[in-house]
Amino acid sequence: MSTAPYDDRDGWIWMDGEMRPWRDCKVHVLTHAMHYGSAVFEGQRAYNGTIFKLKEHTERLFKSAELLGMKVPFTQQEINDACYEVMNKAGYKDCYFRPIIWRGSEMMGVAAQKNTIHAAIACWEWPSYFSPEARLRGLRLDIAQWRRPAPDTAPTAAKASGLYMICTLSKHAAEAKGYDDALMYDYRGQVAEATGANVFFVQDGKIHTPKPDCFLDGITRRSVIDLARRRGIEVIERAIMPDEMEGFEQAFLTGTAAEVTPLSEIGPFKFEVGEITKSLMFDYDALVRGQLPA
Ligand SMILES: Cc1ncc(COP(=O)(O)O)c(C=O)c1O
Structure with a gap:
């Protein structure tokens, strides 16, 4: 299990529809999500190569986005497929995933009507939350x-x-x-x-x-x-x-x-x-x- 900081690791993250090198998956400081908390996420695990209750997690991710007034620019199936894609690219069988949806940076202020909605999925090996x-x-x-x-x-x-x-x-x-x-x-x-x-x-x-x-x-x-x-x-x-x-x-x-x-x-x-x-x-x-x- 890596102990490197989360922004400085080898590997790939699915971001906005494509696989990108891990270290390149950055957002600007003037991102709505960072200033106003406009982000929703999931935490899910794979065991022996199968993501446990993936459908339920993705449904909840979309529900969370809807509750914050964000329309996810992907289908649930695309997000599910992307989860498997990041896991398979890393070669993991047992890992933890962090899918996240957030508002971008086109407008800065409480209103964010024009801001694009972004999505990313990272996964890493993470045995147990508690020792x-x-x-x-x-x-x-x-x-x-x-x-x-x-x-x-x-x-x-x-x-x-x-x-x-x-x-x-x-x-x-x-x-x-x-x-x-x-x-x-x-x-x-x-x-x-x-x-x-x-x-x-x-x-x-x-x-x-x-x-x-x-x-x-x-x-x-x-x-x-x-x-x-x-x-x-x-x-x-x-x-x-x-x-x-x-x-x-x-x-x-x-x-x-x-x-x-x-x-x-x-x-x-x-x-x-x-x-x-x-x-x-x-x-x-x-x-x-x-x-x-x-
Ligand atoms: C605040 C909070 N409550 C409950 C849970 C448990 O949810 P789940 O079993 O869907 O992971 C989590 C973990 O995601 C959480 O962060």
Whole structure:
């Protein structure tokens, strides 16, 4: 795995319809996306040469663009094909992808009616978002000072770059205190999600997870709910208040980057890395590698 800066690597990136050398994929400083956060992106992984839930990721990418008023100048099929093209050009079988759509630089100002819409897809080898040691012992989460905004405050269903501003602030604050990540509450004070993953809890053999009504409804989240139900485990999607965490026995995160990652602590609350969490880690691993029916 390369540790070189992301703008200084060998390889190829698909950008605006063609393969370009990695280092040439630059945007100007006067790009609308950089000044006004007008970009949406995806994170998806390939396992053994197959991109897991590619269709769903591309659908979400287009939905996110639509929510930000951007019309993607490619079809979903073209984006799907381009994802495989970048992976095959790099010769990878297991990798992480970053497709991104953004507004260009024809106009500078809040209005960007004339700005062209751009697209790029990069992929690289990226084993696990959290270190293997941290995953085995269970991650330690701080509680973020920032809250997920209300759906009438921001386009919360979009995977939009601008929404990550409070995630970076929360994760930096957590890391500065020695935590792995932070749990964010929402505008109502309910448990929402981590800075780049959804959260689940286990109590008395049942799974509880917040309803994604103001944060990203993760594709991994939906897969894990399905896997749990296949095992006959009841999954309850509902509003969860912070003090309920006292009674939960297990907790874990889900996300494309994080996959299924156990938690050992959230602020003052402690959890064990229990059997339900471990079996879902195992099932998710089998699912993404095609060893379980999709
Ligand atoms: C803020 C946030 N929530 C949830 C998720 C999980 O989404 P998914 O499972 O689709 O990767 C992600 C990761 O993309 C994320 O960044």
